[in-house]
Amino acid sequence: MDLKEHIALKQLPKHIAIIMDGNGRWAKQQGLIRAIGHENGTKSVRQVVEASAELGIQNLTLYAFSTENWNRPKLEVQTLMKLLVSSLKKEIKTLQDNNIKLTAIGNLGTLPKKVYKELHEVIDNTKHNTHMTLTLALSYGSREELLNTVKEISIKVKNNIISVEKIDESIINEHLYTRNLPDVDLLIRTSGEQRISNFLLWQIAYAELYFTQVLWPDFTKQHLYEAIIEYQKRERRFGKTSEQLS
Numbered sequence: 081m082d083l084k085e086h087i088a089l090k091q092l093p094k095h096i097a098i099i100m101d102g103n104g105r106w107a108k109q110q111g112l113i114r115a116i117g118h119e120n121g122t123k124s125v126r127q128v129v130e131a132s133a134e135l136g137i138q139n140l141t142l143y144a145f146s147t148e149n150w151n152r153p154k155l156e157v158q159t160l161m162k163l164l165v166s167s168l169k170k171e172i173k174t175l176q177d178n179n180i181k182l183t184a185i186g187n188l189g190t191l192p193k194k195v196y197k198e199l200h201e202v203i204d205n206t207k208h209n210t211h212m213t214l215t216l217a218l219s220y221g222s223r224e225e226l227l228n229t230v231k232e233i234s235i236k237v238k239n240n241i242i243s244v245e246k247i248d249e250s251i252i253n254e255h256l257y258t259r260n261l262p263d264v265d266l267l268i269r270t271s272g273e274q275r276i277s278n279f280l281l282w283q284i285a286y287a288e289l290y291f292t293q294v295l296w297p298d299f300t301k302q303h304l305y306e307a308i309i310e311y312q313k314r315e316r317r318f319g320k321t322s323e324q325l326s
């Protein structure tokens with residue numbers, strides 16, 4: 081049975097974010113090196129990108145590399161960066177064919193030159209695409225993002241561009257890396273870990289959280305459908321009572 085048929089297309093989450101976790105454990109289970117886990121993880125990326133585009137999800141954000149991941153062994157970081165360049169090269173056609181716009185959030189200046197260049201090439205080549213926005217979180221940390229936001233707003237206050245009284249949630253939103261994206265509706269984390277690991281802390285304030293034991297390289301379109309079906313069963317009350325909603 082295809083789970084896709086059980087999805088209500090009129091109630092799709094506008095923004096799905098995924099913490100793609102478990103590549104290392106997947107490899108270990110098969111007696112393989114971690115790099116092979118990361119390589120197989122890219123297949124799952126393709127699965128969720130395609131499935132999201134087919135369904136009509138407007139925004140998909142993938143946590144690919146955190147600020148904390150820089151502390152991994154040098155060789156693993158290198159492997160991940162190389163994989164990123166090769167995936168970008170390989171997937172540009174998929175993005176164009178599906179009318180998908182690629183964007184990135186994070187401290188992108190810290191990425192190796194080669195990655196930065198390839199990334200910006202794909203971002204530039206897909207910037208007019210309109211069907212879906214795919215955002216890669218790269219060298220991304222939510223606390224760093226919030227810190228930058230505070231600094232940028234402070235400078236504007238100091239230079240009399242904004243008054244303190246005018247600072248509200250929308251001003252904060254406009255200064256985040258995610259300024260062009262709506263709040264996250266559904267946050268998925270694979271591999272059984274139940275934590276946020278410094279991802280989109282502000283943006284997930286009212287997101288529905290979905291944790292699955294499935295390791296990222298095993299994650300398929302059907303798993304994404306399962307998550308969306310579960311999301312659609314939940315009642316999002318935003319502080320109100322159930323009666324107020326009906």
Ligand code: IPE
Nearest residue numbers: 100101102103104105106144
């Ligand atoms: C996710 O898989 C990929 C990145 C964080 C870059 P991991 O590499 O964290 O896999 P585990 O958690 O060690 O299994």
Ligand code: IPE
Nearest residue numbers: 099100101143144145146277
């Ligand atoms: C979170 O996974 C970051 C990414 C998926 C890119 P980690 O594997 O780095 O998270 P922790 O360290 O287990 O919290």
Ligand code: MG
Nearest residue numbers: 101102103104
């Ligand atoms: Mg992990």
